[in-house]
Amino acid sequence: MSEPPALAELEAILRHSFRDPSLLRSAIAHPSSIGGGGNGGPAGYERLEFLGDRVLALIVAELLFERFPTENEGELSRRLVGLVRREALLKVAQDIGLHRFIEVAAVPAGRRDQGLDTALADGCEALIGALYLDGGIEAPRRFIHAAWTALVDATPRPPRDAKTALQEWAQARRLPLPAYAVTVREGPPHAPCFTVEVRLSGAPPASGEGMSKRAAEQAAAAALLHHLEGNDRDRSRS
Structure with missing residues (x-):
């Protein structure tokens, strides 16, 4: 058949x-x-x-x-x-x-x-x-x-892990390590969505979403890193 x-x-x-x-x-x-x-x-x-x-x-x-x-x-x-x-x-x-x-x-x-x-x-x-x-x-x-x-x-160079990069950024400035916390967990068991907040001394908190806790942490780290690196670039131009 x-x-x-x-x-x-x-x-x-x-x-x-x-x-x-x-x-x-x-x-x-x-x-x-x-x-x-x-x-x-x-x-x-x-x-x-x-x-x-x-x-x-x-x-x-x-x-x-x-x-x-x-x-x-x-x-x-x-x-x-x-x-x-x-x-x-x-x-x-x-x-x-x-x-x-x-x-x-x-x-x-x-x-x-x-x-x-x-x-x-x-x-x-x-x-x-x-x-x-x-x-x-x-x-x-x-x-x-x-x-x-x-x-x-699509990735000619090895991708940078956002959590690792953020940790290295903090260590280079002798700051405490970033702290992550799940703030929201929504959706049914087969389709969860996590929201994670990351905090780093001297910086505003940043959040990220993902289909897993790990993905949400990466998104939050990337968001905070983008903010921090933007500030670094602004200071270097002044």
Whole structure:
């Protein structure tokens, strides 16, 4: 029996024809749409997401190792973090039009975009897990090399970690380390949104939002660092 056209189209995007189509169906059945809880629903969506996260990290690390032979471990690690975080997964999910295939439950008004973004990022990882189970390492490798190349090429230099940069800024001026605190946590369990505030002696507090606490901390650090570096530039011109 042939697969529905939608799944056949998704297979073409993924560059893989599934021997076990149930894996693909599981990967696009978000637990929010079927009442799944911590077990990820009856088909194990979250188990595929868990596996896909590890497969993605391995293949991207391999890709970076080959692409940047002169970079050290720290530089490669910063690249890896940026390429496997939710924002990168969301970008790939949007690029392949995953929203046309994944099933997501309604979320509260004002948080629809946030809920959909989280579901798309999670679904992208689940698809990678399904590819690995169905076709071994080569199946997700083909997809990841095709889908992540633009993200790799978009960063010619290793990205700077905002939290690390802010910490170094403070240490260079013999200031206490920045302090982070979650001020708001909104949204349903499958689509949370965190707001984090960062404080540093002698500077106004700054806030950032993200789909995880870590992402929100990075956003807050980047916002404060932008303010501080702007002040430094202004002082150097005067």
